[in-house]
Amino acid sequence: MKDSFDDPLLTPPPERASFLDGVRFAFGTLTVLPARITRWDRPAARTGMACAPLAGLVVGLLATVPGVLLLVLGGGPLLAAAVTVAVPAALTRGLHLDGLADTADGLGSAKPAEDALRIMKQSDIGPFGVVTLVIMMLVQVAALSDVYADSWIRGALAAVTAAVTARLAMTLASRQGVPPARPEGLGAAVAGVVPRAAAAAIAALTVVLAAAAALPLGLPEAALHAAAVLAALLAAELLLRRCVRRFDGVTGDVFGALAEVAATTALIVLALG
Template structure:
């Protein structure tokens, strides 16, 4: 999810966007699944970013559908975890991982905001980005492998929760008061579009739904899943605030970084206990 990937100018917005327009926006910008974006304006962005966790739900289910059979067929937790991590990367064309690397390079550059944004927009990846990508993927695979070792259901739930939380972090980063760092690109299109009340309600719903989904595994598992979502969103919020201070706003790269960092945090928490 980078600014260079989506840059059509915003059209004069009608007052409202339909749910269908929002779903097309969410799936068309956050996944490679077939969804033709019919509107590129603020109302569509508002509805679309509110629907982002639904896109995460689909991505998570598809990832689990790839990893669980490998585990059940005797492939082992590690192989299942590697394939599971690979699916979201493929379904996003690696853009969120690219955003994580670019954001790491920008934050690590110690340059003024304008220069840091220029570094982030370059096509190459610097040393900060490479190291960050390496450790993020290793942590994700290790955490998922640990979850799969406790059974296919726990691994599948961890996969889905991480994917939903990753997109929910994007929704929260699109709330009122979060400025764009550039006047163009996806960051400018979605920055500040989601009302704070809606973002808070979606967060509460995600925590409750995550806990409810794990109830078949017992109350401790349900509490762990709720804690994973909360911890992931808190870490994403810290990163968001750091990026806003550092870059004077958000970009598409920052959204990708938030997704990967929140997913990684959720998986780590779910791997504990």
Template sequence: MTDSFDAQSPAAPSAPPAERASFRDGVRFAFGTLTVLPARITRWDRPAARTGMACAPLAGLVVGVLAAAAGALLLVLGGGPLLAAAVTVAVPAALTRGLHLDGLADTADGLGSAKPAEAALRIMKQSDIGPFGVVALLLLLLVQAGALSDIYADSWVRGALATVLAAVTARLAMTLASRDGVPPARPEGLGAAVAGVVPRGSAALVTALVVATAAAVAVPLGPLAAAQHAGAVLVALAAAEVLLRRCVGRFDGVTGDVFGALAEVSATTALVVLALG
């Protein structure tokens, strides 16, 4: 598949811009770039990307709530955990036009090609899906649905919380991948627009807020559940960091496809951790 995140944007350095866009412009950037929800992007520049990528978890929160509502509704109407899980997995894909899944497939093909960076990037821009991409998509969707099915079988509340946490963590992984020092692999596309725009301090602050909120929301389920939810975020981010470092080393930077892969891998990891409880 092609890098569906690609859009016209100038080559970008990997350092945060000094200027900051307004919170409103940043939220519009986050929702307009990372979802299909109606949000008119008022600014497409690095200051807007700086604020927008720091706000990325907010987009994940909305996507997660909508997905959790669909799954919970099916359970209330008499559907089984597997059906609810399958629909829950489908909602985020629909709300992103499948771009994150597309990014996962393209990144898997690029990494699996064992070719130099330039050749691997060309493979990622091709319109077809290679064998590595197909296998990655099938396994990831199977694991996501299986993990959510187990969680829903325990209770719809846990399933809803897991869905929201996975969606927020997926976008938080994008925030961290946009931090200072992470270079773009190409001079165009989302990778160039957002690479290195978020100061490390801001990325750390957003991460701390998400981890603390994940634990606090799960407190009614017990102290062990609170610790598990916070741990799920941290383990998922660790998995995303491993993939990020691999991609930067392999492609000499990040692309929109890499961001999609990071989102899917971190969301899946979070669900697996929560399913083990």
């Protein structure tokens, strides 16, 4: 098995792409929003995966629009939550959800890494994937509905926080030392491209900004949002380590699973608050 986090060969590229190239990489890879990818190489992936939370910010803001509008028009929090959760799925063509289902099938197969990866690559979804998808979507809608029931402001802020944190989990999964499970695909393109220090700095900045955004609602709310981001990153890290051990590395499906687990965990923490 590969040494998951200390392989000296898994180092970020010394070259750097421009910020604009990175933004295009992030939006063109992680969303369906119009963004012409100008570079598809490891330097562009390095900048692009560092910009992943920015793509999450845009996705989260777009997701809040129909949810808040439904509340203003008299709809209930459950309806608003369901529509809000549906928007990120549409803006990614369901790729993150598909990745979650495939990862669940691979982990649940109890087969060797090579066979598990073959299962994940198949176009159909197995029983583990179906059950995981249903539970995850129900939990997301239920948690966000609880937050929307408090106020539309808390609900909108929760949706944005979850979307940003989901992509932040991808940034951390792209850090130096995390190996790809296959020699091709998105996992191979972005594995190990972000320096550890840069990944840590982006994570810390996101925690601070999440708390600052919630500060107008009070200090307890700011602390809650910081805790939600940290809890989500912890859950994603545990899943990442499990997948690296199980599959000998990461794949594009694993990145999708990390995003959904992080978003769900953040929403649960915010609902409990």
